[in-house]
Amino acid sequence: MTIFLTGVAGFIGSHVAEALLARGDQVVGIDNMNDYYSVDLKRARLGRLGGRSGFTFIQADVADREAVGAALKRAEASGPVTGIVHLAAQAGVRYSLENPYAYADANVVGQVIMLEAARKLDCLEHFVYASSSSVYGANTKxxxxxxxxxxxxxxxxxxxxxxxxxxxxSFSHIHKLPATGLRFFTVYGPWGRPDMAAYLFCDAIMAGRPIRVFNQGRMERDFTYIDDIVAGVVAALGRPPAPDARGVRSMLYNLGNHRSESLVRFIEVIEQALGRTALKNLEPMQAGDVPATYADIDATRRDLGFEPAIPIEVGIPRFVAWYKDYHGIA
Incomplete structure (x- = not known):
């Protein structure tokens, strides 16, 4: 199969591409390589994929109609595109306060462009896309x-x-396009993003700087290890949704660890893995943030066979080992 994967130089995208290649798929990946965070890190992720048989990289922006069309045309030249995994997005809650247009372009315009391109593919079996636990917003249950x-x-x-x-x-309803959205819960692990907590904390602790602990540390997150997320994405890709009562083939699933960890415990595990104690600046809740996340994965288990296996006591030491290796820290 040929899978078209957006955001391939990203944290989750690069891991998903690796898993798809390992099972024998052809992967055509696109990424705009923007500088929201280190482009060198993105290039390093691509470097791990570049020598793999069956992988093609095209630099393109999902918010650029012509670029997406050209990339898909190139992908189809080597065989029918049977699946799309759309992971490209402008990430980060806090950055959306500074640069709202980047979110409208990548996450809204880009979604429309990708779906419009997808519906025109003759052999497409499934469109899988990234959503986020952030959609639960002010919910307290x-x-x-x-x-x-x-x-x-x-x-x-x-x-x-x-x-x-x-x-x-709406695309599923109008165009009969099978589409599945995956709500990711606080993903961490090797090759993770520098703007996420695990990376930020490691950077600060190793440099002897205080870490910023929001809401006075009264935060809980459903931290989900990257390998568990990848397993969920690949499982979803192979299971297009059945029609609902209206005949619409559209589904949403939570991909989380199904346990909520306190931020204080998360920091403790990082300290133990680094062998250093963090200096902590206790700060108020940040605008746009929520105090707790916790995924109900009953439907994901039932439909996708999803079963997260990596607790933070295992995942964080793996991340720290990668972090030290990547930065050349003995």
């Missing part, structure tokens, strides 16, 4: 279920990801 209302986003990032879900549903 835990764990978060896909049946919960998601009408009160507390950040623009969350609003754009919810918009992406609604746009996908």
């Amino acid at each position: 835990l764990p978060f279920s896909i049946d919960d209302p998601v009408d009160h986003p507390v950040s623009l990032y969350a609003a754009t990801k919810r918009a992406g879900e609604l746009i996908a549903y």
